[in-house]
Amino acid sequence: MTEKIKNVLWPLGFGILAIVIWQEGFIHKALGFKPFQLPIPSQIVTTLRDNFAKAMSDTMITVSGALVGLALGCLIGFIVAVIATQFPKWGYTGLSVITAFNAIPIVALSPIMNRWFSSGFGQKVGVVTVVCMAAMAINAYRGLNDLKPFAKDLLESYAAPEKVIFFKLRLPNCLPSILTALKINVASAIMAAMISEYFAASTSGIGFGIKDNLRKGMMAMGWSYIFMAALVGIILYLLILLIERRTIKWHASQR
Amino acid sequence: MKKKLLTLGLIAVMVGTLFVGCGSKSSETTEVKDATKSADTAKKNDGQLQKVNLQLKWLPQSQFMGYYVAAAKGYYKEEGIDINILPGGSDIIPEQNVYNGVADIGVTWVSSLMNYQTQGYELQEVAQVFQKSGLLLVSKKSTGINAPKDLSGKKVGNWFGGNEYEVLALLEKYKLDKDKDLKLIQQDYTMDQVQGGTVDAASAMTYNELGLLLEKGLAKDDLNIIDMNKEGVAMMEDCLFVNSEWATKNKDLVVRFLRASLKGWADACKDPEAAGKTVYNVDKSVSLEHQVYMAKEVAKLTAPEGFDATKIGQIDMKAIKQTGDFLKLYNPKLAKTPVVDETTFTSKYFDEATKK
Numbered sequence: 209m210t211e212k213i214k215n216v217l218w219p220l221g222f223g224i225l226a227i228v229i230w231q232e233g234f235i236h237k238a239l240g241f242k243p244f245q246l247p248i249p250s251q252i253v254t255t256l257r258d259n260f261a262k263a264m265s266d267t268m269i270t271v272s273g274a275l276v277g278l279a280l281g282c283l284i285g286f287i288v289a290v291i292a293t294q295f296p297k298w299g300y301t302g303l304s305v306i307t308a309f310n311a312i313p314i315v316a317l318s319p320i321m322n323r324w325f326s327s328g329f330g331q332k333v334g335v336v337t338v339v340c341m342a343a344m345a346i347n348a349y350r351g352l353n354d355l356k357p358f359a360k361d362l363l364e365s366y367a368a369p370e371k372v373i374f375f376k377l378r379l380p381n382c383l384p385s386i387l388t389a390l391k392i393n394v395a396s397a398i399m400a401a402m403i404s405e406y407f408a409a410s411t412s413g414i415g416f417g418i419k420d421n422l423r424k425g426m427m428a429m430g431w432s433y434i435f436m437a438a439l440v441g442i443i444l445y446l447l448i449l450l451i452e453r454r455t456i457k458w459h460a461s462q463r
Numbered sequence: 464m465k466k467k468l469l470t471l472g473l474i475a476v477m478v479g480t481l482f483v484g485c486g487s488k489s490s491e492t493t494e495v496k497d498a499t500k501s502a503d504t505a506k507k508n509d510g511q512l513q514k515v516n517l518q519l520k521w522l523p524q525s526q527f528m529g530y531y532v533a534a535a536k537g538y539y540k541e542e543g544i545d546i547n548i549l550p551g552g553s554d555i556i557p558e559q560n561v562y563n564g565v566a567d568i569g570v571t572w573v574s575s576l577m578n579y580q581t582q583g584y585e586l587q588e589v590a591q592v593f594q595k596s597g598l599l600l601v602s603k604k605s606t607g608i609n610a611p612k613d614l615s616g617k618k619v620g621n622w623f624g625g626n627e628y629e630v631l632a633l634l635e636k637y638k639l640d641k642d643k644d645l646k647l648i649q650q651d652y653t654m655d656q657v658q659g660g661t662v663d664a665a666s667a668m669t670y671n672e673l674g675l676l677l678e679k680g681l682a683k684d685d686l687n688i689i690d691m692n693k694e695g696v697a698m699m700e701d702c703l704f705v706n707s708e709w710a711t712k713n714k715d716l717v718v719r720f721l722r723a724s725l726k727g728w729a730d731a732c733k734d735p736e737a738a739g740k741t742v743y744n745v746d747k748s749v750s751l752e753h754q755v756y757m758a759k760e761v762a763k764l765t766a767p768e769g770f771d772a773t774k775i776g777q778i779d780m781k782a783i784k785q786t787g788d789f790l791k792l793y794n795p796k797l798a799k800t801p802v803v804d805e806t807t808f809t810s811k812y813f814d815e816a817t818k819k
Contacts, residue, residue, distance in 0.1 A: 409656070425556075
């Protein structure tokens with residue numbers, strides 16, 4: 209138990225120390241910054257408090273786009289992985305194609321998607337979907353195929369049909385990999401949604417808020433958006449961790 | 464435990480020395496820089512050219528024809544200046560580049576400059592190039608936007624990032640809520656969104672985007688145009704500004720730069736056609752026709768009808784004050800009231816440069 213407390217206290221202490229150093233202007237002194245170039249934490253907090261309604265609505269717009277894209281991308285990725293597993297002869301090509309998609313940089317993808325969809329929401333979902341597909345497809349494929357030695361042979365010796373092998377063996381075996389992919393994708397989904405907003409026609413969302421305020425030199429507001437983005441990212445990541453703890457208690461990583 | 468504490472202490476010491484090291488280093492370099500700068504001012508008559516970096520607000524185009532004409536005709540060289548014109552772009556912010564010393568002098572809009580000044584950036588306007596606003600809201604007649612109040616429920620485009628204040632002022636004047644009554648759209652730099660219908664009313668400069676639409680085959684009769692000057696929400700646009708601290712150390716250089724630039728602008732306004740060609744020779748990213756069109760329109764903003772051509776570049780404090788008042792009135796989000804005085808808008812370099 210004491211070990212656990214220590215694990216929490218140390219990072220927490222460092223975090224607080226960093227904020228105090230920042231607040232007291234040591235960073236500014238060391239690097240020669242002016243307060244309007246790098247606002248201090250208390251300034252960011254008051255700015256965020258004064259503009260909370262706007263920041264919150266922008267955050268919800270970004271998060272909703274990111275989550276829908278995440279769900280869609282993960283679903284497509286998973287289906288591709290299943291097809292590649294069940295029909296390895298031709299299905300594996302799909303996996304390669306999706307991996308190739310993953311190599312397209314988001315900054316190139318966003319302007320392209322903006323030409324396809326007219327609404328800001330559609331643009332965001334499009335970009336996030338493509339970004340999330342690959343990680344899920346690759347991880348799920350590995351989970352579906354890296355079976356325990358002889359487990360599949362055993363089931364086959366019982367004359368179990370493909371369906372049973374899939375649901376009783378492959379799917380449970382795949383669960384940890386799916387959750388790993390989700391953890392990767394949650395972070396990249398928020399990031400992709402924000403970058404898409406940089407190029408989008410819509411004037412709402414965290415991405416637009418950061419870009420617009422930093423361009424206007426309104427740094428405290430820009431940092432408020434950065435704070436919201438970080439907060440949302442952390443909350444979503446913790447959510448996935450929680451799900452992971454509940455669903456795969458049996459897995460080695462959770463013991 | 465003891466060992467851990469020891470490592471921790473060591474880390475703290477190391478980080479500390481790192482910071483101190485960086486700190487002292489940066490202050491040293493600035494001192495050196497300052498020394499060379501003042502030395503530069505001293506030896507201006509040695510026949511050696513002094514380098515000046517001019518940061519444009521946008522890509523090389525006739526909007527900035529005065530500087531290109533002055534450079535092409537050697538006016539800067541005559542004043543002992545080796546001019547380096549830095550093109551702008553969507554993520555290049557003149558205010559930040561001038562403040563950080565990437566450029567010495569910058570071109571930006573007064574409304575945007577004021578926003579930076581209120582944040583604490585010590586920037587100072589030294590000349591007002593455009594005497595009028597060139598911003599329009601353009602829509603196709605079919606969208607039915609015959610007056611500003613018809614913008615309600617429509618998709619209104621702007622480039623944002625400091626270019627939106629006039630549009631926001633217009634909306635506020637007609638009691639339109641920018642979040643609820645209409646949809647603000649981030650415009651790209653083509654006018655395709657107007658033709659495609661993604662944007663109903665698009666921001667357009669008289670000298671650029673309006674021309675693009677006309678060149679694309681739309682007739683002026685097909686368009687409804689809302690003019691910020693006529694609506695009484697015009698804010699001042701292209702101006703020249705400097706870092707106040709740098710300017711006080713380089714007074715003479717600023718004056719000489721202004722003298723050469725204003726000479727270039729006077730020439731350009733007298734013969735926009737030639738100025739458009741000069742710019743086209745520097746940058747061929749748009750057609751010669753468009754550069755010449757732009758030059759002619761820009762001349763109308765720099766030296767409007769009935770404007771004394773010898774006064775090109777002068778700062779009309781009344782117009783500046785109005786810009787500041789509108790910013791405060793229509794953009795309550797601004798942290799502080801724009802300061803309009805000698806520290807933020809000064810004519811002393813202009814007066815010195817135009818002295819006979």
